[in-house]
Amino acid sequence: MVVARHRPTKAIIDTAAITENIKNERSRLGQDTALFAVVKANGYGHGAVETAQAAAKGGAAGFCVATIDEGIELREAGIHAPILLLGVVGVQDIPLLASYDFSFPVASQAWLQEAENYLAEVSLERPLKAHIKVDTGMGRIGFLDAKAVAEAAKWLDQHTAFEWEGIFTHFSTADQADTAYWQQQHLFFQEVLSTLPHLPRYVHTSNSATALWHEQAVGNMIRYGVAMYGLNPSGHDLEAPISLKPALSLVSALIQVKLLEKGSGISYGETYITPQQEWIGTVPIGYADGWLRKMQGFSVLVEGEYCEIVGRVCMDQLMIRLPREMSVGTKVTLIGENHGKCITMQDVADQLDTIHYEVTCTLSARIPREYKS
Ligand SMILES: *Cc1c(COP(=O)(O)O)cnc(C)c1O
Secondary structure (H helix, E strand, C coil): CCCCCCCCCEEEEEEEHHHHHHHHHHHHCCCCCCEECCHHHHHHCCCCCHHHHHHHHHCEEEEHEEEEHHHHHHHHHCCCCEEECCCCCCHHHHHHHCCCCCEEEEHHHHHHHHHHHHHCCCCCCCCEEEEEEEECCCCCEEEECCHHHHHHHHHHHCCCCCEEEEEEECCCCCCCCCHHHHHHHHHHHHHHCCCCCCCCCCEECCCCCHHCCCHHCCCCCCEEEEHHHCCCCCCCCCCCCCCCCCEEHHHHHHHHCEEEEECEECCCCCEECCCCCEEEEEEECCCHCCHHHCCCCEEEEECCCEEEEEEECCCCCCEEEEECCCCCCEEEEEEECCCCCECCCCHHHHHCCHHHHHHHHHHCCCCCEEECC
């Protein structure tokens, strides 16, 4: 998709906020605990390379991404710090793991077997940095029992093509007030660790929520994601122990303003009909930008006033009801601050019945990202 640069709609990313969010969490960690900034999915929609650079300034020692291609993007931008892939990779891509120096999860014995067969045919420029993934209750990827983990560890120790660099797990309820299931996962992971003859360099368990609310269990590395962008991982549920400064605002401008007579239909299906004479403004953003049709009825900010989105959101444009005549070119804030008022990512998520993670990832590639520090 092309980036629509010749349009007033843009996401403004405050890189200083990201640096500050990282610094604040970094200062709560011990000196020997590394913070890896999670910049998968284009930095949760904020831009992977720019947010990685901002995170590095705040003390991030490494980065996590979901896929090989996301890792390659960082390497091609000149980032030499450690990069951990979070998803399972196919053995046919082993040469890329070595050449780009990626760390990666090992999640099953079958994978190790396949890798052994594959490695009989190729030689690599450096050892493969494996992190054993333990599934302690997420039900996603990883070894399910201590015996299998111990066998995998032994296997890695015996195979010189591999360096056993890490062991980790992932919690499914760290963002909730009820900690019973979290405790169960935590105890299981401790039990698994206790059966191993030695531990690798990195032992890690923490996404943002575990880092914020279960700091007793971080191991010596954290995978810090959504909170680095200034968003509270629990949504409304738990208060964060540190201030989180949102990094992204979404702005546009009025491209047409008109006075419509009472009884005028607005947008497809004329789902809104002006109940009286009204000033209506048009804004160049729509569902192709990730501003979804469910946003009908929500408000945006213009000159510090909440203006309702009236009628259906179109692919590229939407209409809002203005309190008075306003000039074409007037700034419209869809997310962020405007004249002392604020629309948060959480407000948008609430309107869409989802979590803010999904909102940031849904803002499409058509919206240019502009960086300010
Ligand atoms: C995405 C992800 C994270 C980061 O999660 P946040 O909630 O954004 O902090 C950490 N670990 C794994 C395995 C992930 O997939």
